Amino acid sequence: GENVEQHPSTLSVQEGDSAVIKCTYSDxxxxxxxxxxxxxxxxxxLIIDIRSNVGEKKDQRIAVTLNKTAKHFSLHITETQPEDSxxxxxxxxxxxxxxxxxxxxxxxxxxxx
Amino acid sequence: SQTIHQWPATLVQPVGSxxxxxxxxxxxxxxxxxWYRQAAGRGLQLLFYSIGIDQIxxxxxxxxxASRPQDRQFILxxxxxLLSDSGFxxxxxxxxxxxxxxxxxxxxxxxxx
Numbered sequence: 386g387e388n389v390e391q392h393p394s395t396l397s398v399q400e401g402d403s404a405v406i407k408c409t410y411s412d413x414x415x416x417x418x419x420x421x422x423x424x425x426x427x428x429x430x431l432i433i434d435i436r437s438n439v440g441e442k443k444d445q446r447i448a449v450t451l452n453k454t455a456k457h458f459s460l461h462i463t464e465t466q467p468e469d470s471x472x473x474x475x476x477x478x479x480x481x482x483x484x485x486x487x488x489x490x491x492x493x494x495x496x497x498x
Numbered sequence: 499s500q501t502i503h504q505w506p507a508t509l510v511q512p513v514g515s516x517x518x519x520x521x522x523x524x525x526x527x528x529x530x531x532x533w534y535r536q537a538a539g540r541g542l543q544l545l546f547y548s549i550g551i552d553q554i555x556x557x558x559x560x561x562x563x564a565s566r567p568q569d570r571q572f573i574l575x576x577x578x579x580l581l582s583d584s585g586f587x588x589x590x591x592x593x594x595x596x597x598x599x600x601x602x603x604x605x606x607x608x609x610x611x
Binding site: 419421426427428429430431434474485486487488489490491 | 540541542544547557588590599600601602603604605607
């Protein structure tokens with residue numbers, strides 16, 4: 386089955402700097418890769434996603450890149466702000482009938498003022 | 499717009515007691531529904547998913563069960579809780595069939611004592 390690894394497990398950056406979180410997946414049939422942000426005590430919120438027919442996607446300060454050959458994808462956050470502090474999860478899916486996601490273990494991002 | 503509800507928000511139960519967590523979705527029809535568990539500081543583990551009423555698949559063997567008595571209602575149950583059942587339980591939904599985003603509810607924090 387699919388296995389998703391995520392690095393780093395914790396990341397601290399200064400406000401205004403960029404943050405990059407990387408994920409690798411094992412199943413070459415995976416074709417959908419979402420990123421979620423989870424604040425303490427809340428459910429994860431979808432922040433951006435990418436499909437296998439696209440190499441890069443941007444939404445304001447966040448972007449995601451996908452390298453299908455290497456089977457890895459990354460989340461990029463520019464001009465980080467204290468409210469970006471949270472746990473970020475990547476996931477991979479084959480787009481099966483049940484749309485089952487396999488999640489990475491998460492990255493705790495701290496943006497220091 | 500679509501909304502997903504979970505209750506209760508928090509629950510403290512003794513070992514051996516039964517469990518019933520409820521999830522409902524508004525604003526959509528025939529959604530895929532999911533139950534995840536998140537241990538403290540860990541990633542999300544898929545427990546059950548459902549593509550329709552009374553159509554439920556289990557991903558992980560455990561003493562939990564799920565039911566879907568109505569199109570937009572998903573229930574997680576246990577006859578006898580174990581200490582290891584403690585965690586943050588999340589319900590999610592996605593559009594039926596298509597490769598699409600999953601949207602999470604606010605979660606239930608379960609502590610088994």
